[in-house]
Amino acid sequence: MLEGKKIILGVCGSIAGYKSATLVRLLVKAGAQVQVVMTKDATGFITPLTLSTLSKKPVLVDYYKNDTGEWNNHVELGLWGDLMLIAPASANTMAKMATGLCDNLLMAVYLSAKCPVYFAPAMDLDMWKHESTQTNVAKLVKYGNTLIPPGSGELASGLSGEGRMSEPEEIVDFLSTEIKKKLPLNHKKVLVTAGPTYEAIDPVRFIGNHSSGKMGFAIAAQLVKLGADVTLVTGPTALKSGMGIKRIDVTSAAEMLEACTANFPNTNACVMSAAVADYTPVTVASQKIKKQDAGFNIELKKTTDILKTLGGMKQPGQVLAGFALETNDEEQNAIGKLQSKNLDFIVLNSLNDKGAGFRTDTNKITIIDRDLQKTVYDLKSKDDAAIDICNKVTALLTA
Template structure:
């Protein structure tokens, strides 16, 4: 299943290190080439020789021990890997990763690699539930790191709860699935818009909204994961570019329109998650507008309705719009579906808990032609994005 795949296993110190030896064995049996880096604390539990025997490769643990003088070891390992797996990941290692520290071989390689990084935590149940650990995990989620959730059971400390390193067989199965899963959008071009737009008032002020871009970035990441050539046209947000995605940065609604039209003719699927401003200042002041006594009136004009214009220009493209509503969600979504000549509208109530702007979770209902309707419960936006694109792909491209 994993023939010719290069897995770099980063092992940090905890009693679950013994499972990492079994994990090397399982990955190797599945055909992967495995190289191992250990922290100094990991060596207190298992000797490097155990990993060397199982992987049939040198084991690394000292940043300054250059086994091959023709390369810099931590950079060479970072470039070598198809996938980097941190297992077990202690609270300390997760904290280092979240804060960008590079004070040993493992953390330095994690900073240098551009390969996907998966983290499999293992720690005491109360440590795993600590606010600082949860905060660090949340930050890494935002950075695009994937987590293999720990399982529940009897822990080495004597507690029973969540914190056990997932079993090596399950981790190997997940890794194999990552490399062997179907790529239903291979050969397709997907254009995703994300985030807010900014409409300038003067050189220091602008109109905008609360969109974080998280849903759009999740859709772009899912599209790339499903094999598509993915173009992400993004308003100003502070999110990393998903792996395998080309980002085009824009600011205003007009810039977003021009960028989308530049990609539209060659697109197979366009997903409009961006919260584009409906209005902009009729005139942009060249200098900062000074405050005056009394009230002030700002004259606004309509921006171009990008989704509607795409609907009018549509030929072969599948057009998907988003509708962020606060009331009468179904009514407004169905009306938008018809008026904009879209194929699907994905609607959500942004006033609901865990489903509005800047949340990591969302709950939506998909409306399509022919009275199609399907609701999705609250779930992480990354998982939801994959489910949404899988649904649309099966209905539109598997015909």
């Protein structure tokens, strides 16, 4: 949820400032860009050098740089951030936030911020419980800021109770959950298939195809960005799935069928992009077949059509999409597949289009829906093609 997000992290004067190092590291690890803004008091608890090293950006403390006089533009910073997080938020800083007192760079950035603001208080038990602090917290929430509640435990004073800043891992989880709540596919479960299947001939050899799985993996990653809970059933591939994806590895068409039929009933949508084998050997040799005769025949039988099976299981409200990779009569074949398998839309691509098909980083797709409305897209990266496909899924699920 935090990948690519631009985060302004405000660090205030508090013993909990040492947690800021871990917080910055976790945010950067999650793929966020982090700009740290510190109060002068905060630099007494943790050095700007530490946080600049972890964030890979200069830490800002003053309105301007003493050596050059260059202005640290708080207005630009307020526009830059996708979200602002003040952690630790001291009682002093929260009082300034509540009253609009602006006597340092952090407060100037806060008052200029156009993005959502989160604050994680850190102070001793009596300070946290004091009526003035609670009044300021209530004001901040009323202003539209989001409180990340403090935890309970041993405090720096030696007392034990509420007031300690939430742990960095808890803050990252909190931010991810809050961001996900606002995404269009939050609480939606989507099943995606990807890659080839391998149909064993003997312990060494198999029948397979050239699918790399890139398209399905790109779709799964984009669905996560839209807030969906994604289950990815993938055939053999060297690709790595990203965070937030429940991955199920399979080898054969029969294994993919089992995984899909087990997971499909509990999903809101399914995008079947895997290149599943249409045929599998009738008999699998228990030992490696030796090369002897000039000719060699393998008897094959049809595999179960997974897409058609799911189409027969589909309930009202579920969205089911398939792929059609064609070499001739492309549109006619795709429409036939769309209608015979009870799909909501089909993604057509042709091996006649340069840059489309297996083992490429690009794809050229046409989406045809059940009303036979056709949308033709230009050649794009598979990541961008995934956006088009997932936008169609989103439109159907949120209609």
